[in-house]
Ligand SMILES: *Cc1c(COP(=O)(O)O)cnc(C)c1O
């Protein structure tokens with residue numbers, strides 16, 4: 516089930532037999548973790564100077580590349596290769612730019628217990644693993660991932676589970692890391708069982724790069740574990756169409772056939788995928804493999820990522836090229852994860868051109884400018900969140916969100932707020 520290049524490549528490993536190659540544990544054991552091994556396996560040589568720089572980078576941010584992922588590199592065109600750029604260290608990672616931050620998303624500040632980030636009202640991020648098969652050079656958690664001091668142990672996981680148990684508003688748990696699929700089937704089964712046993716948990720999500728970098732990890736036995744704990748959603752991370760190979764297709768098929776809904780979260784990366792045509796090819800390949808593009812992330816402000824960042828305009832240009840031009844479910848949501856911990860903020864081209872009291876002017880993807888006439892008589896429904904006595908007569912048992920938040924609150928009838936005022940505001944402080 517391997518591609519031409521994988522087959523050719525396998526011969527570079529003395530014990531790289533067909534069955535070993537597709538054994539995920541063999542892959543992990545043979546991960547390329549040094550510049551020397553990289554040179555040896557690919558039969559190339561860096562200059563002494565280059566090597567010294569690379570070594571400095573590796574000392575700061577560890578390297579690990581699965582033989583499978585390495586085999587996708589086109590060595591004839593290595594420096595421009597999207598697989599190479601995502602996996603092989605670059606001396607540019609040592610450049611600290613003016614806007615770099617240690618923890619740009621303030622994940623630590625929103626962390627009630629060590630492996631949980633609780634940022635949104637009804638869902639939490641649960642970091643259950645600290646290792647990855649391949650260390651993405653663009654990883655936002657670069658500073659932590661691979662650091663042996665922050666591997667969450669069973670006790671820490673139990674503390675996380677305890678927090679979720681006690682926090683009744685959490686209905687969605689997002690397992691991430693590191694890569695949760697690097698845990699053993701038994702350990703993952705244990706975590707999923709514990710979470711599933713909590714009454715208020717409605718859904719579990721797993722974020723994993725394994726389908727792209729170690730597709731053989733998606734074994735029948737892992738799929739059976741996931742199947743046992745439905746609803747479990749899996750979010751993959753494919754950033755370039757080249758990552759979708761015969762082996763990764765097999766992995767995706769196994770997951771989809773088991774009824775596991777699949778999404779994809781890409782990161783917009785300079786010189787990797789910052790191109791409307793590459794992105795269009797990627798989303799088309801994803802949906803052909805039953806994966807729904809979910810997010811396109813603007814690259815974060817973490818240290819060591821400056822060479823990967825694009826202007827936001829590039830993301831908007833990509834969105835412009837997708838919306839309307841291709842199937843709606845091929846289009847991810849482009850988001851900027853707000854520095855300082857504000858969460859994901861969606862960014863879109865503007866389609867609303869102007870507005871009067873009864874007319875809205877819009878433009879479509881082709882540039883056609885159109886008017887939408889609003890109703891002359893619309894009787895707004897006054898809502899004081901008293902659903903029992905509302906004209907709409909929805910019998911919503913779970914209309915449990917009592918408090919409106921943010922701009923939603925300003926729009927709501929049941930709240931008197933007329934403005935949102937920043938916590939630090941000199942003018943209001945003077946009052
Ligand atoms: C992304 C993220 C989530 C999940 O957000 P969704 O928009 O629901 O996918 C939850 N918590 C944290 C801290 C996150 O960064």
Ligand code: SF4
Nearest residue numbers: 647650651654693724
């Ligand atoms: S798989 Fe995720 S956590 Fe691991 S290195 Fe890549 S981006 Fe970071």
